Amino acid sequence: MTAESKYTLKKTGKAVLDCRGTPVSYRDRAAIVALEKAHESALAFRGDPIAEIDVVIADHPDFVMAHLFKAAWLTQAMETRVYDDMVQAVNAADKIIHKANDRERGHLEAVQAWIRGDFFGAIQKWEAILTYYPLDLLALQLVHQTDVLLGDVVGQRDVVARVFNLWDEGVEGYEFVLGFYAFGLEENRDFHLAEQMGRLSLAIRPENPYAVHAVCHVMEMKGRQPGGIRFMYEHVDRWGKSNFVNHLWWHTALLHLDIKEIDRVLEIYDQHLRSTGQEGAKYDELDSAALLWRLKLLGVDTGDSWKDLADKWASSAQDTLYAFNDVHAMMTFVSDDRVDAQNLLLNANERYIESASDANAAVSREIGIPFCLAIQDFHHERYASCVERLLPVRYMTHRLGGSFAQRDIIAWTLLEAALRAKQYHLALALANERSAFKPTSPQNWSYVAQAFKGLGDQSNADRAEAKAQSLIAG
Ligand SMILES: [Fe+2]
Numbered sequence: 001m002t003a004e005s006k007y008t009l010k011k012t013g014k015a016v017l018d019c020r021g022t023p024v025s026y027r028d029r030a031a032i033v034a035l036e037k038a039h040e041s042a043l044a045f046r047g048d049p050i051a052e053i054d055v056v057i058a059d060h061p062d063f064v065m066a067h068l069f070k071a072a073w074l075t076q077a078m079e080t081r082v083y084d085d086m087v088q089a090v091n092a093a094d095k096i097i098h099k100a101n102d103r104e105r106g107h108l109e110a111v112q113a114w115i116r117g118d119f120f121g122a123i124q125k126w127e128a129i130l131t132y133y134p135l136d137l138l139a140l141q142l143v144h145q146t147d148v149l150l151g152d153v154v155g156q157r158d159v160v161a162r163v164f165n166l167w168d169e170g171v172e173g174y175e176f177v178l179g180f181y182a183f184g185l186e187e188n189r190d191f192h193l194a195e196q197m198g199r200l201s202l203a204i205r206p207e208n209p210y211a212v213h214a215v216c217h218v219m220e221m222k223g224r225q226p227g228g229i230r231f232m233y234e235h236v237d238r239w240g241k242s243n244f245v246n247h248l249w250w251h252t253a254l255l256h257l258d259i260k261e262i263d264r265v266l267e268i269y270d271q272h273l274r275s276t277g278q279e280g281a282k283y284d285e286l287d288s289a290a291l292l293w294r295l296k297l298l299g300v301d302t303g304d305s306w307k308d309l310a311d312k313w314a315s316s317a318q319d320t321l322y323a324f325n326d327v328h329a330m331m332t333f334v335s336d337d338r339v340d341a342q343n344l345l346l347n348a349n350e351r352y353i354e355s356a357s358d359a360n361a362a363v364s365r366e367i368g369i370p371f372c373l374a375i376q377d378f379h380h381e382r383y384a385s386c387v388e389r390l391l392p393v394r395y396m397t398h399r400l401g402g403s404f405a406q407r408d409i410i411a412w413t414l415l416e417a418a419l420r421a422k423q424y425h426l427a428l429a430l431a432n433e434r435s436a437f438k439p440t441s442p443q444n445w446s447y448v449a450q451a452f453k454g455l456g457d458q459s460n461a462d463r464a465e466a467k468a469q470s471l472i473a474g
Helices: 029-044 049-059 064-075 080-095 102-115 119-132 137-150 153-164 174-187 191-204 209-222 225-234 244-258 262-273 282-297 305-316 323-335 339-355 359-379 383-393 404-420 424-437 442-454 458-473
Strands: 010-012 015-017
Touching (some): 029 137, 064 102, 080 102, 102 119, 102 137, 119 153, 137 153, 137 174, 153 174, 174 209, 191 209, 209 404, 225 244, 244 282, 244 442, 282 404, 323 339, 323 359, 339 359
Antiparallel strands (some): 010 015
């Protein structure tokens, strides 16, 4: 099937329908096909969807859905540096919205809500579109991925569940829907079905990094490190060509870290996560900071890596757009001893939460700032204070967004701080919790051993460490 034919438009009466039968107000066939291709680039993490849609917009300035695709896709970056482009695209759509249909007006209202900082309002608008147009792949993708960004764990799965029965292999883009469902199921700990959906997606379209990612999350959560590492390297040629590749390397590094292959983790950092651009996408730098912080918790020397990374985060110190970004920026500022940058970030957040009413403000107040302060405490060896800050928020951290695997950095910091504060009873409870959840993790058993040792129970410490060593030996 050629790229042209698979996007064949359907016509019903006066309405033009796209390849999934969703109505489009603009009537130029080539323009609608070009929009589909840009969207496919975004879904498959290949090419440059924004550059592609800019070409469509230049040739078809009255194509409202082209402007709205651009604006909607830019929402997902969660970065102030794309804000002006996002506003410009949505304003261009607004000027010609009288030509649009109700579905397209819904997309406009969703991005307008987002720009006001009403992220949850945007989700509701996209969900309303899906109620009437369940095959609107863009709306489905935006709700699912925004639920990930905002930490709505149940929503990530259920938005797909609401439309899933209406999709099958005959509908263009089904493999991407399987990928969304796989990830949503995994985050809700339905690991078996998640893996099934992810692998089915890959059977239909092997070049689907999001499905690779969902299966990898299953491996991570279930502690299937050797199988996970093998799976990732088997698919490495199919990870796409976007900053999502960094995230997949980060996942691979986590699997190595869990079985204490530290040299391989450092190699992955140097070869794949140490980005060279001064102003890279924050999505890249998040993963880099998250990996370096885990190595710091384990006492691994990472040389000048923190300095390079802090340089890249410096310009974002006062963004206050997304608490998830701020905590990762703080890891770099603290670890490179940049007091001014730390103060800029904290002062900007204090000013922001005093007056802001957007969806991020409450998260910054309740999770983001406490974690930033805990990061400072940890670095300055105020371990008891670090524990005090993290213990009350540890089960609320999903609100920060991201995945369980990403947010595990908070629980890990808490446990390491408890050990260093010599709060061994607490450390044992936390380590036991981790090893109960992931009993195949050598790292978790080493933590159990350290806690027992702190309590003076050498016998149980030896047993736990032997368990860790036997897991490493495989
Ligand atoms: Fe992930």
